[in-house]
Amino acid sequence: MQQAIPCNGGRTWFAQTAASNGVVHMAVNDRPSVDGPSTSSSSSDAGGGGGGGGMVRLVAENPVLVVGRRGCCMCHVVKRLLLGLGVNPAVFEVAEDAEAALVAELAEIAAAAGGVQQQVLFPAVFIGGRLVGGLDRLMAVHISGDLVPILKEAGALWL
Amino acid sequence: MSQGQAGASHVISSPNSMSSASAQFATSRRIGIYEPNRQISMWGDSFKADSSQNTGASTIVEADAKHDNRLGDIPLESPGPSKKYDQEANKPADKVLRRLAQNREAARKSRLRKKAYVQQLESSRLKLSQLEQELEHAKQQGVYVGGHLGDSSLGLSGTVNSGVAAFEMEYGHWVEEQNRQTGELRAALQAHVSDIELRMLVESGMSHYDNLFHIKAIAAKSDVFYLMSGMWKTPAERFFLWIGGFRPSELLKVLSPQLEPLTEQQVVAVCNLQQSSQQAEDALSQGMDKLQQTLAETLTSDPLGASGVATYMGQMANAMGKLEGLVNFVNQADHLRQQTLQQMYKILTTRQAARGLLVLGDYFQRLRALSSLWTARPHEPA
Numbered sequence: 297m298q299q300a301i302p303c304n305g306g307r308t309w310f311a312q313t314a315a316s317n318g319v320v321h322m323a324v325n326d327r328p329s330v331d332g333p334s335t336s337s338s339s340s341d342a343g344g345g346g347g348g349g350g351m352v353r354l355v356a357e358n359p360v361l362v363v364g365r366r367g368c369c370m371c372h373v374v375k376r377l378l379l380g381l382g383v384n385p386a387v388f389e390v391a392e393d394a395e396a397a398l399v400a401e402l403a404e405i406a407a408a409a410g411g412v413q414q415q416v417l418f419p420a421v422f423i424g425g426r427l428v429g430g431l432d433r434l435m436a437v438h439i440s441g442d443l444v445p446i447l448k449e450a451g452a453l454w455l
Numbered sequence: 456m457s458q459g460q461a462g463a464s465h466v467i468s469s470p471n472s473m474s475s476a477s478a479q480f481a482t483s484r485r486i487g488i489y490e491p492n493r494q495i496s497m498w499g500d501s502f503k504a505d506s507s508q509n510t511g512a513s514t515i516v517e518a519d520a521k522h523d524n525r526l527g528d529i530p531l532e533s534p535g536p537s538k539k540y541d542q543e544a545n546k547p548a549d550k551v552l553r554r555l556a557q558n559r560e561a562a563r564k565s566r567l568r569k570k571a572y573v574q575q576l577e578s579s580r581l582k583l584s585q586l587e588q589e590l591e592h593a594k595q596q597g598v599y600v601g602g603h604l605g606d607s608s609l610g611l612s613g614t615v616n617s618g619v620a621a622f623e624m625e626y627g628h629w630v631e632e633q634n635r636q637t638g639e640l641r642a643a644l645q646a647h648v649s650d651i652e653l654r655m656l657v658e659s660g661m662s663h664y665d666n667l668f669h670i671k672a673i674a675a676k677s678d679v680f681y682l683m684s685g686m687w688k689t690p691a692e693r694f695f696l697w698i699g700g701f702r703p704s705e706l707l708k709v710l711s712p713q714l715e716p717l718t719e720q721q722v723v724a725v726c727n728l729q730q731s732s733q734q735a736e737d738a739l740s741q742g743m744d745k746l747q748q749t750l751a752e753t754l755t756s757d758p759l760g761a762s763g764v765a766t767y768m769g770q771m772a773n774a775m776g777k778l779e780g781l782v783n784f785v786n787q788a789d790h791l792r793q794q795t796l797q798q799m800y801k802i803l804t805t806r807q808a809a810r811g812l813l814v815l816g817d818y819f820q821r822l823r824a825l826s827s828l829w830t831a832r833p834h835e836p837a
Contacts, residue, residue: 367749369780373742373787380734432790439731439794441724
């Protein structure tokens, strides 16, 4: 299990809760910084606040990472599909006002990892550190039979 | 029904008990004195034919049977006795008076009925021209009414969205083209044409399905609930509806047995495809369930309204956002359908793909035919 990762600015940090079904959920919490005045209550700093630190680690350390809006049903579809294949995906849920910054950050990460250049849309699926894409991309990859091999390669499946 | 005599009032026949006898009384008012015998035979006939005659008429028919020769002499309007009439003394005078009164009464009623009927006709005509105007006006605004609504009760009632109307029209054309292509494929396979020609037909067929998903995507933005209702499909097709269209795995089950012989590799690939599409379908279905659940949760808080109007409005706004998510579901479902078809195209040879498209086209044709039979079946109205 991962430890909580404080961002550089100390303004926000990620707390991790493991749900009983094995899916690892991460939610963004607003905390006042230890050494400075507390920031505004909006969580707009969430994604970009700490620079690459948090998200880069999440992408790198989880074989499968799903980034989606809180309460989004499409995110649920992605989760169910992966669970149905026997995968335990890590899920990162973002609040609406933190989205824009997070998208930018994820785009950077995706570009750095190489692969197909594409727009980051939620829910976004990372497998083996690379951005696979949104739900339709995931479906297409699954239908063409390429999803399971990719998952095995990333170490998310062992059969 | 009018007797067509000169000067006769033109009485329009009506399905009520305005019997021919009473109709003839109106005419007889003018011409009775000139054609007494004809009158009586007509009365007599109508008396036999029309079982719903009013008593006035029958009385008068009976009465007149006795006085047929004298009828011509009696001016019906005036009760004044003629010289022949005098011979009958008081008893016939009473009868005559009564008859005259009944005659007048019947004629008056007849006139009133005619008036009512004509008024009804005129108001209907007015209404009709109003409707025609509305229709013209609506057409100019790009609203299409009627057409392929099938057995839906939409008709002129309800709000007909122009996006929906456009889709219905385009879908109608799509089906026609589909049927044409299916026929072409059938003929080509029976005639054993070359693979090159088949390939062209197969590619047309595949891009035709792409067209369907394209127009559906546009319609989904316009009215997702309409698309999800499947009202644009025939009843039997609707039975198989899954998120606004056909279920890919079901389609594969229809298709696979018809494609034999397949190589080992193909069999495995088709099997895998069936499994993958089933898994994707399950994930989408579960997403839909989640959407239902969260929507219900959004709407079921605070029935007493204690939280105030602002909260209510907030909940509604929230719920609206959720409903818009349905568009995504339909799009994803259509995307899955498209991907499944394309994967089959990759797995199969050209000839097999042609056969596959024929099987699909034929299957849908049969479903539509079944729907027509079902709609037209004789049954007791509820």
